[in-house]
Amino acid sequence: MNAPALRLTARAKINLYLHVTGRRADGYHLMDSLVCFAELGDELTIAPAADLSLSLEGPFAPALSGADNLVLRAARLIDPAKGAALHLNKQLPVAAGIGGGSADAAAALKGLSKLWDKPLPSSAAVLALGADLPVCLADGPSFVGGIGEALEAAPPLPPTALLLANPRRPLPTVDVFRGYGRTSSGRFSSPARWHGAPADAQSLAELLSERSNDLTKAAVGLVPEIGDLLDAIARSPGCLLARMSGSGASCFGLFAAADVAAKAAAMLQVVSPNWWIRATSIAAGGAVAG
Numbered sequence: 228m229n230a231p232a233l234r235l236t237a238r239a240k241i242n243l244y245l246h247v248t249g250r251r252a253d254g255y256h257l258m259d260s261l262v263c264f265a266e267l268g269d270e271l272t273i274a275p276a277a278d279l280s281l282s283l284e285g286p287f288a289p290a291l292s293g294a295d296n297l298v299l300r301a302a303r304l305i306d307p308a309k310g311a312a313l314h315l316n317k318q319l320p321v322a323a324g325i326g327g328g329s330a331d332a333a334a335a336l337k338g339l340s341k342l343w344d345k346p347l348p349s350s351a352a353v354l355a356l357g358a359d360l361p362v363c364l365a366d367g368p369s370f371v372g373g374i375g376e377a378l379e380a381a382p383p384l385p386p387t388a389l390l391l392a393n394p395r396r397p398l399p400t401v402d403v404f405r406g407y408g409r410t411s412s413g414r415f416s417s418p419a420r421w422h423g424a425p426a427d428a429q430s431l432a433e434l435l436s437e438r439s440n441d442l443t444k445a446a447v448g449l450v451p452e453i454g455d456l457l458d459a460i461a462r463s464p465g466c467l468l469a470r471m472s473g474s475g476a477s478c479f480g481l482f483a484a485a486d487v488a489a490k491a492a493a494m495l496q497v498v499s500p501n502w503w504i505r506a507t508s509i510a511a512g513g514a515v516a517g
Contacts, residue, residue, distance in 0.1 A: 230275050230342055237334040238268035238510055239319055239391065240326030240359055242473045244438035248372075250410040255374045257411075261381055261435075263368040265389055266510040269318050269331050271298070273338040276312035279303075285317035287327075290397070297332040300356060304348040305339050320503055322397035324446075324473030329359035336364065350376060359473075367511055370420060382424040384509050385431055388488035390460060390480040392495065393503040394452035403474040406445035428483040432467035435481075439470075446475035453478060459499065463491035 242260050249257040269285070281299050283291055298313055313335065319327035340347050347353070353360045358375030368381040425431040447454045453476050460480040461469035465487035469480045482488035485508060492506035 232272055232274040233338045233342060235271045235273070235334040235338050236268050237271055237319075237327070237330035237363075238264040238266070239507075240330055240363060240473070241265055241389070241391075241479055241509075242324070242440065243435055244470070245440045245442060245473065246438065247407065247409070247411050247441045251374070256404055256407075257373060258371065258375070260371045261368065261438075262362045262371050263381075263384055264330075264510045265325075265391060265507045267318070267391075267505060267507045269327060269334075270316040271331060271334045271338065272314040272316075273335070273342055274312045274314075275342065276310045278310040279313075280310075281313045281315060283315050283317060285315070287317040287319065287321050288315070290321040291315075291317060297328045297356060298335045301332040301335040302339055304352055304356070305336065305345050306343055309339075309343050309345075311339060311342060320393045320395065320397070320477065322399055323393050323477045324398065324400075324471065324475045325391070325393075325477045326359040326363055326473065329357045329363045332356055333360060333363035336360075368509075379420075382422070385425050385427045387428040387431055387509045388482040388485045389507045389509060390463065390466070390482065390488050390492050390495070391477060391503075391505045391507060392456050392460060392479075392492075393477040394450065394456060395501060395503055396450045396452060396476050398446060398450050398474065398476040400474040402449055403442050403446050406448055407442055408445075412439075412441040428467060428481060432481050435468055435470070440472075442474050443471045446471060450476045452476070455499075456502070459495055460491075463495065465491060 245260040248259050354376050362369050362371050370379040456478040457469050465482050466480040471478045489506040492504050496504045
């Protein structure tokens with residue numbers, strides 16, 4: 228009897244802060260970041276099949292058509308000889324700083340490892356797929372160091388509503404780091420950890436306000452709409468903190484209540500109908516089976 232199809236949610240990755248702490252001899256930048264996941268993402272279905280295939284749907288599927296998708300590359304890492312029919316419903320913007328491709332690949336790794344009864348690839352092989360892959364395989368919020376390979380479980384995060392927005396402008400990470408052009412920010416040379424869990428969304432926002440995303444200025448220089456996004460989110464009633472995620476162009480706002488975030492998202496969508504805007508919340512983990 229064939230195994231049943233697996234359905235996984237590849238949740239959006241959010242960098243609550245991101246500090247550039249150095250640069251390796253090979254040019255890769257070192258970071259210190261706190262990463263969590265949103266309660267929304269792409270949907271990946273995996274079914275048994277003789278050959279390996281990937282079909283796409285969703286509003287952002289056209290951006291991936293004809294590409295050697297990270298999902299297929301992840302599958303071949305586990306076993307290049309095995310088959311499966313993968314179907315990706317692409318709901319997250321591409322090259323958007325919220326780890327959509329890495330989250331998809333992490334979901335594929337988890338699902339195919341279960342379907343094929345195979346171990347996950349080595350950490351070095353996973354990292355070679357992308358710097359966000361290790362944290363997207365993690366089970367919950369994590370502090371991330373090195374170039375993405377050094378993970379430390381973060382204290383539990385309190386229930387917090389999110390507003391996510393993207394100007395529908397792809398922004399390749401390599402371009403942002405090229406625009407950043409520095410070894411480090413100079414402001415944060417060591418990990419900015421904290422001990423103990425924040426009590427509520429307000430406490431989380433206060434802790435994060437002492438930190439930053441060092442890549443924001445470089446990203447705004449490439450996509451000025453990011454500055455407009457940040458200003459619009461920050462002005463939304465009830466917003467506790469507005470910040471860019473990863474290398475952009477997606478930005479987020481923290482809110483204490485889901486209804487307040489939803490109202491802010493609706494208001495922002497009226498003013499900026501061409502932006503991708505979603506109200507959601509911080510989730511407990513990354514790729515999860517549905």
